[in-house]
Amino acid sequence: MTLWEIDIYPSADERDAAADSLIAAAADLGLASDLQVATSRGFLIQADFNRDHVELLSDQLLCDTVVEQAKVDEAGADALSQPPAPGLSQLVYVLPKPGVMDPVAQSTMTAIADFGQSAAAVRTFRKYWLPELPPPLFDKLCNKLLANDAIEQVIVGPIPFEQLSFGKPYEFALATTSIRQLDDAGLTKLSKEGQLYLTLVEMQTIQKYFNELGRDPTDIELESVAQTWSEHCSHKTLAGRIAYKDEKGERKFNNMLKETIFAATQEIRKSLGDKDWCVSVFQDNAGIVRFDDEHNIVFKVETHNHPSALEPYGGANTGIGGVVRDPMGTGMGAKPICNTDVFCFAPPDVDPETLPPGVLHPRRVMNGVVSGVRDYGNRMGIPTVNGAVYFDERYLGNPLVYCGNVGLIPQQHSFKEVKPNDLIVALGGRTGRDGIHGATFSSAELTSESESLSGGAVQIGNAITEKMVLDVLLEARDRGLFNAVTDCGAGGFSSAVGEMGEKIGADVWLDRAPLKYDGLSYTEIWISEAQERMVLAVPDHKWDELEELCSSEGVEATIIGRFAPTGRLKLFYYQEAVGDLDMKFLHDGRPPIVREATYQPLPVKPLKLPAAKSCDFAGDLKQILGSLNVASKHWIIRQYDHEVQGGSAIKPLVGVLNDGPGDAAVVRPVLTSQRGVVVSCGMNPRYGDFDTYDMATSAIDEAMRNCVAVGADPSQIAILDNFCWGYTDRPETLGSLVRSAIACYDMAIALGTPFISGKDSLNNEFSYFNDAGEKQRISIPPSLLISALGQVDDVRRCVTMDLKKTGSKLYVVGKTFHELGGSHWSLIHDQPHGAAPKVNAAMAKSTFASLHKAIHGGLVRACHDLSEGGLAVAAAEMAFAGGLGAELSLDNMPHDEAAKHPISLLFSESNTRFLVEVPAENEKQFQSVLAGIPHAAIGTVIEKPTLTISLKKTKLVSASLDELKQAWLAPLDW
Structure with missing residues (x-):
């Protein structure tokens, strides 16, 4: 089997856009002001093809011959290593690391098959020719601009193609983890080195469970518990027991979220009686409220912070892809109608020389995050209509990426129920190694080593696949072909199947899961967070029709198990039992987290104002208008499609030139009606430096007044909370969060504004060692985003x-x-x-x-x-x-x-x-x-x-x- 290389360059009369971008980025970061570079992109194709067929593929499929030219040869041929211009002597290849999702390669495989012959494997690469540079500068260019070590590998000079891995078959070997005899130090070490990120008490609880069973856990059992008990999946800190103390005294919470955020909503709903317009809150993937006589509205906002810190494009790309699947997995499936995105970055003018090790430059983070969100939303045909950007130097180690989606669902499809003996069906993308340990990784703080140690936790998305899944899902919903659906998010199959089967039980046949490539172990299949996948509960008699529908639309659907009424989670790999856990232990066995929380408000120090006569008020106004948090975000907004689907009534930019900063977006979900949905947000982390109670109430007030400013009815506005905080094991840090949650309760009750969903992201800190060997820590400021969902009777009144x-x-x-x-x-x-x-x-x-x-x-x-x-x-x-x-x-x-x-x-x-x-x-x-x-x-x-x-x-x-x-x-x- 031959390995072919196809290099694609700009035509002689076309500019090298990738080279221009690299030169500009190098200048921005102060690395080089007059860099020379040439680039190409390319494909490695492993197949039994002759040269004529490869050249046909190049001309007809891979190369735009109007503006590009191609070179085709067997990989490693000398002709492919020749520099395109004099003085460019250093050749650099950049390829995805083995196991990293490559959407272009995946699509290329499918397209090649359409030409009548299939390739065994495809990989993409980028190629750079640089002048002879000093080693320190060359290394900086490679590490800071050419590649991201989290997902890519750099190969200098011709590739040793014989060393490239295209995947090997997996040889089954059941692995167990010796846990029963470990002491506390051993349990702690296992938790960290195994990327489980569980507390000692949790590890002791697992140890006790298996001691009672008289055996050690298999690796897949231990991973299943870690995923289910992760902070990301179980919200164990906020839903745990907290002893809170502030200037007013002490207060004990058995479940802080239920006693603040949830409690406010329940009290509001009770007061509304038969006029309650909430439909489903805090019990599905997204919140649901009533919209009109036929439809309900679904809303969810998520975060994707840690992955975006390591790989901004992939992290943000799958952040928006993941939150779109939340409404898709709510009830029996909602149609996404618009996106909202809020970003928190360090200032883009940070001196590159001052960056801690392992931190990407904020400008690179910004470019990656914005383009990741842009590409996913635009390619799925979902308008991005609302958002905000906040800058603060404390986001240097941990940028925050909030992604939200609003969906429309028929009222009769707003609820679901898994039935005993339903088939477990995987729908959509194939499973790969991308995203492994994503859920547990998000529960840990980032360090200077996270980029290399946790790269597998970064998922890579493919929006076109998700759009195909969406179309099939909605058609299957309307035909009544399944009983329940959820998305494969954090934890992959382990969370999706585990949660759907919690009250029943599940038998899962892992060998049947479709894979992107050979070599995945049964555990990797189970916990992979590969994207664009949904899990359905399908009655036997509906399977044939569902399979036919999916096949007709080019979407893969596979039976991977059955919801068996055993109360147990049983995992099999080619008839071998690799996991067997009690569902009650998995979902209810986690020991309660007991935290101490304190908050002491800072005394208000008076702000001394200068005499009015000495003030330059106009100068101050211009300086504020030109500050990063107030300045126009048109560079970001204009990259998004906010017109697609035809329902946008008020867009992000308004005014005579469509460049004024709108307060909120208004969308008509049903094009035959003038009734509209209003989307807005509120956030100001700086207020938290004074009092997180005031920060929270101000965020709610801002989100509300943005909605009201365009015409939303304040008596029918729902809100969502997204808490992003630092390391909450510190009592004072947790105390600042509890205080803001109390404020949320107070404000929601007073306004009659229910919370319908939410999400938290904790431990957003970055640690590293400075030149003196001292440990340094960068913690984000307390950051509470409030997103508001309002309604208007007639968008023409807005x-x-x-x-x-x-x-x-x-x-x-x-x-x-x-x-x-x-x-x-x-x-x-x-x-x-x-x-x-x-x-x-x-x-x-x-x-x-x-x-x-x-x-x-x-x-x-x-x-x-x-x-x-x-x-x-x-x-x-x-x-x-x-x-x-x-x-x-x-x-x-x-x-x-x-x-x-x-x-x-x-x-x-x-x-x-x-x-x-x-x-x-x-x-x-x-x-x-x-x-x-x-x-x-x-x-x-x-x-x-x-x-x-x-x-x-x-x-x-x-x-x-x-x-x-x-x-x-x-x-x-x-």
Whole structure:
């Protein structure tokens, strides 16, 4: 069998785009300013093909002959090693590591077969020719730009093709793990080195279980328990027993999540009685709420932080792919209608020389994460309509990647039930080594060695496969071909089958699982987190029709077991019993985690404000507009398709040039109806530096007011929580999380806003040793994302934030307080003190209801919430988004006495505030609707493209819209 190499280059008259990108990246990172490089991409094909057939494949399938040219030869031929230009003497190949999912190679295998002959194996590679460089610079280029050690290998010079592995058959050998005689030190060592990441108490519990059985566990049994008991799958910290102490006293939780987040929802639902619009909460892969007479709406937001830190593209790619499968696996399967994504990065201008070992540069992380989310959503045909980006130097070791999906499901398909003796059917992608230990890996902190030790935990996605699975799944659902479905997420088959069969039992035949390549052991098959896979519970008499449907659509469906009513999980490999666990032990046997948690609020230190006469308010405004957290994210947004499916009513960017920062997205899920879904988010980790209670309530308030600002009914908004925290074994770190959960309970109850789903990601810390041998730790700030799901009766009543017409009056709604702690004004002036914004929940509820009434009544032309940067930033954004100027006077602005300083009036980030454009003829009616709510007319929309803001006839700000907009656009105008 011959190994053929096909190299594909840009044609002579085409630029080498990959080379240009590499040169620019090297300059950005300060590695080289005048680098010369040439690139190609290529394929290795192992097959009994003659040269003519390989050249046919190259011309007709692999190479775009309009803009590319190809070289074809047997692998290792001298002609393929010749540099394409003088002076480029160093040849570098970059290939996926053995076992890493290669979607292009997988698709190529299928396409080659369509030409009438099948290849035995295909691998892709990238090829670089570099000049002779000093070894340190050459190594940096290879490690920081050409390849990612988590998933790729670098080979310098011609490849030793005889050493390339295309997969070998697996030779079965049942492995057991000696655990019964281990002491505590041995158990701890096994947990860490085996990447189980279980506590000593948990390891002792497993030891006791097998001691009672009189045998040691097989490797697959131990892995099954570790996956099921992982923090990622069981949320054992937040759902555990916690003794919490703060300035108000002590409080004990038996299950902190149930007694805060869950409890709030249950109390709200009870108060609604027969008007309860929640359908399914905290019991399926995603939350479900009622939408119209025929449909319900499904919503879930997940995180994919650790994988994205190691391999940004693959981590984010499978983050969005994984969360799309959550609605697909909810009830009997929902149709995904839109995505939302929130990212937290370190600033992109970090000096590369200061990076700790094992940390990717933030700019590389940003590029990888954004392109990973872009490619998956766009290729699946799901619009990305909402999101946010936060920058903080503490995300250097652990970027955060939140991915969310909203789905539409017929009401009658909102629930599922596995029946005894249903077939276990694997649907979709094949199983490989990608993603092994992903669930347990996500429970551990990252270190400088994680990239090389945990690369297998990174999954690689294939959006086209998932789109095919989705189409088949929805058709099978409508034909009634299965009883239940769930996705293969964290833990792979072990979690999916284990959870579906928890109340019944399951027999699994692992040898029947379709594999991407030879060589996987039975344990790897069981715990692999390879993507694009769903598990169905199928009655015997429905199997033939399901198999025929899947075959007709090119989607693989395979019976891998049966839900047997034994109460046990039994695993087989070619009739050999390799695992046998009691379902009760697996799901209920984990010992409760008992934690100590403390929180001591920091004393509020007054923030000293300069004399007004010495302030450059316009300069401050431009500096805030140009700060990373406020600046335009158009570079990211414009890479996403937010129009696909045709339902987007309000898009991420709005205004006359479609470049203003919208508050929330509005989507019509049913195109024959004007009823809409509203998606927004709220988050500000900086407030957590002052008090995580205020951070949590502010996040809920922001998510709510973003929804209300476009027209959502505040009485029917559901919210989701995503807690991302540091190492919660420290009482003070866990205490800050518990405090925020208590705040979530208080705020949800006060607003009548139920939580319907959520997710936590803990231990987001990075540790390394500095040059002096001292252990250093980078912990993320407490980061709570609140995502909101609202509804509107008629999307035609919605409003956007851009100013619409000269002569309109501008009203501020809500009261301003002297709350500059964690504000953007404080950040640009390096002011660490002050008070973070608080929320008056009762006033917030009344304000939201009144403003909604005004918007719904057609009294409002534009509305923008006041958040990052306060009033001045909101006014600037509304003005340049609409291409109209504004004249404001702060004389009558509702404010607390302590907030009378112009800095507070302009830049305070107090909650529950809006800037609203009201037609002059609607003023009296608007004021009537807002009676009892702090509000005031503070300005007018003008034709002249300027923003002026005055106080007591003193002009504080006078700037052209163009200079304000350019300041806002510049930082991320990549």
